[in-house]
Amino acid sequence: MAVRHMNETLSPRELADAVGVSESSVKRWVDSERICAHKTAGGHRRIPRDEAIRYIRSSGLQVPRPEILGFIELLGMPWTGEATSGALYRALRGGQRDCAIGLVTRPFLEGGGIAWICDTLLRDALSEIGTLWQHGREGIVIEHRAVDICLQAVARLRDALPAPSPTAATAIGGAAASDPYLLASQVAAAVLQEGGWRAVNLGPDTPLEVLARGAREQEARLVWLSCSSDDAAGELRSRLASFAEDLGSEGRRLVVGGRAWAGRPVRGGKAMTHLHSMAELDAFARGLAASDASSDYPRT
Numbered sequence: 001m002a003v004r005h006m007n008e009t010l011s012p013r014e015l016a017d018a019v020g021v022s023e024s025s026v027k028r029w030v031d032s033e034r035i036c037a038h039k040t041a042g043g044h045r046r047i048p049r050d051e052a053i054r055y056i057r058s059s060g061l062q063v064p065r066p067e068i069l070g071f072i073e074l075l076g077m078p079w080t081g082e083a084t085s086g087a088l089y090r091a092l093r094g095g096q097r098d099c100a101i102g103l104v105t106r107p108f109l110e111g112g113g114i115a116w117i118c119d120t121l122l123r124d125a126l127s128e129i130g131t132l133w134q135h136g137r138e139g140i141v142i143e144h145r146a147v148d149i150c151l152q153a154v155a156r157l158r159d160a161l162p163a164p165s166p167t168a169a170t171a172i173g174g175a176a177a178s179d180p181y182l183l184a185s186q187v188a189a190a191v192l193q194e195g196g197w198r199a200v201n202l203g204p205d206t207p208l209e210v211l212a213r214g215a216r217e218q219e220a221r222l223v224w225l226s227c228s229s230d231d232a233a234g235e236l237r238s239r240l241a242s243f244a245e246d247l248g249s250e251g252r253r254l255v256v257g258g259r260a261w262a263g264r265p266v267r268g269g270k271a272m273t274h275l276h277s278m279a280e281l282d283a284f285a286r287g288l289a290a291s292d293a294s295s296d297y298p299r300t
């Protein structure tokens with residue numbers, strides 16, 4: 001069985017098998033430049049995997065042989081029925097890794113944005129999982145295992161995205177100091193990469209000083225800070241405004257979000273924006289990239 005990994009290419013025959021059309025259809029898509037491909041020295045068309053996935057997502061094609069594209073967890077999963085947070089909750093609760101990853105990757109292949117998938121399916125399923133830990137050790141085991149499976153699912157989505165273009169602006173971020181939560185920041189990185197950014201995720205428990213240094217080293221235009229822990233948010237509150245101001249004076253924008261700040265105003269001045277969902281982050285980052293492009297940012 002041919003299983004594809006990042007950076008690999010597919011022949012027209014392989015893509016045709018994956019989506020259940022004739023090889024000549026795929027060749028036509030390539031020749032009419034609906035799909036970008038290159039030719040080998042021998043004149044054979046080769047289609048980058050990420051480009052094949054982009055085309056499938058934008059054209060609503062079904063994928064009867066997802067394993068050819070590297071989505072092995074979708075093997076044998078019917079291409080009908082909606083992926084719901086209830087189904088994802090049940091798969092996560094039962095530790096059914098492949099089923100859970102399939103439920104997250106299928107809507108992606110069907111064209112759903114990563115922000116939408118994470119704001120709805122993932123967040124709601126984990127919210128439900130979060131009620132279990134109150135019922136003792138078994139619930140805690142389920143919760144930790146569920147987070148691990150979700151991390152794998154989000155990594156799958158990120159791997160399926162095109163590499164950022166050489167001129168892509170950089171975004172860097174993480175979760176606040178003393179905040180152990182892994183997923184939100186990893187999701188933010190995937191969302192930003194889908195929006196064309198070069199995203200650098202520093203992960204959980206990232207002090208502001210580390211984030212500031214990383215932003216300078218990477219020449220980041222956008223900095224995100226996630227906070228899910230109430231204690232961590234309390235510590236941060238008084239320091240956010242001067243952190244944002246420093247970033248602003250270097251020409252960067254700070255975006256904060258996360259459940260610890262939900263429902264409460266966060267003060268951080270002009271260089272900071274408080275957002276409430278990954279969809280909002282997606283829209284904000286796309287807007288910033290578009291306005292930078294039209295103003296030739298950075299001006300030299």
Ligand code: B12
Pocket residue numbers: 118119120122123126127128129130131143144147178179180181182183184185187188224225226227228229230231255256257258259275276277278280281
């Ligand atoms: C997994 C989990 C943990 C794991 C995390 C594992 C890991 N390494 O990641 C661990 C075991 C560490 C943990 C610990 C605790 N947890 Co906990 N945890 C969860 C759980 C189940 C899922 C969180 C998650 O990852 N969700 C997925 C992400 C993607 O969704 P999200 O966090 O909601 O983020 C969304 C938005 O906020 C936004 N967003 C997030 N970040 C950012 C950033 C930017 C820039 C933007 C724009 C948007 C944005 O977009 C996201 C997607 O929509 C939640 C349940 C829940 N309802 O959230 C409980 C939950 C948050 N935990 C809870 C509790 C009580 C605890 C503990 C106190 C338990 C204990 N007694 O020890 C500790 C506290 C730890 C601490 N230091 O703060 C409670 C919080 C109750 C409250 N205060 O409201 C919850 C709600 C469970 C519950 N129902 O009781 N937890």
